[in-house]
Amino acid sequence: MTPDIEKLYDVIDQTWPPAKKWTEAGWTLRDGQGGGKRVSAATIAAPDADIAQAETTMRAMNQQPLFMIREGDHLLDAALEARGYGIIDPVNLLVLPIEQLTDVPIPRVTAFDVWEPLAIMLEIWAKGGIGPDRINVMHRAKTKTAVLTRWNEMPGGVAFAAIHNGVCMVHAVEVLQHQRQQGVAKWLMRRAAFWAQTQGAGHIACLLYTS
The missing domain is CATH 3.40.630.30 (Gcn5-related N-acetyltransferase (GNAT))
Known part of the structure; x- marks a missing residue:
């Protein structure tokens, strides 16, 4: 059976892991320590998560605010676009x-x-x-x-x-x-x-x- 998308997201995180990963205030945050976008991007963990709070946390780690859009994240995608964000490095899995x-x-x-x-x-x-x-x-x-x-x-x-x-x-x-x-x-x-x-x-x- 083909792995479902949630399993594959976990595989990505475990096979290309950030230095630290944790959930806070509705966001899954990653400390990439210079390892690139995938290990530094935030992903949404709750529908009411505050984008500004995630931005503040990422800046406190000296990381540019960066969000990973996954399947089903169309509302987050629209909210980020409204804040002036653009698309970078789109991928197919x-x-x-x-x-x-x-x-x-x-x-x-x-x-x-x-x-x-x-x-x-x-x-x-x-x-x-x-x-x-x-x-x-x-x-x-x-x-x-x-x-x-x-x-x-x-x-x-x-x-x-x-x-x-x-x-x-x-x-x-x-x-x-x-x-x-x-x-x-x-x-x-x-x-x-x-x-x-x-x-x-x-x-x-x-x-x-x-x-």
């Missing part, structure tokens, strides 16, 4: 049974999973803007690995994968510019799926930017 990515053997020396990340993996992430603060996010996840691909006899790309509640979520996919449009990301996802299957995961998911 994709999920499928793990066996749909483990049906093709991975060619030798094409993709590997390893934890902790190798130096070359950190270099590739850094080229894509994924620096030490986001690497710290990865370290906070529990069941996890990093994936490296080789293509044309050279490093091709990297990804981070972590599992929670039977779902493997793949984050931080970065393919080197000169290796793109050659199927490198496909092998990253398939390697993550094979690893996740050995860990007992039944589904694999990722967030895909829509713009």
Whole structure:
């Protein structure tokens, strides 16, 4: 059975975790410690939550006020628009049974999973803007690995994968510019799926930017 949306939201939080997460005055708040938008955004936890209060709390943490809009949050979306907020980094959440990515053997020396990340993996992430603060996010996840691909006899790309509640979520996919449009990301996802299957995961998911 495909995981429902609430389970998938929890998987995202657990596989790309903020330094701290708590609920206060109708909001779920996150201390991202520089790890990016997803680990810093507030999400609504009660219909009467006061936007101004969430803004004050985020500013007190030296975070720019940022809200994550999830399925069913149309009233919050409209209220934020009325306050002058705009849309940034919209994503689609994709999920499928793990066996749909483990049906093709991975060619030798094409993709590997390893934890902790190798130096070359950190270099590739850094080229894509994924620096030490986001690497710290990865370290906070529990069941996890990093994936490296080789293509044309050279490093091709990297990804981070972590599992929670039977779902493997793949984050931080970065393919080197000169290796793109050659199927490198496909092998990253398939390697993550094979690893996740050995860990007992039944589904694999990722967030895909829509713009």
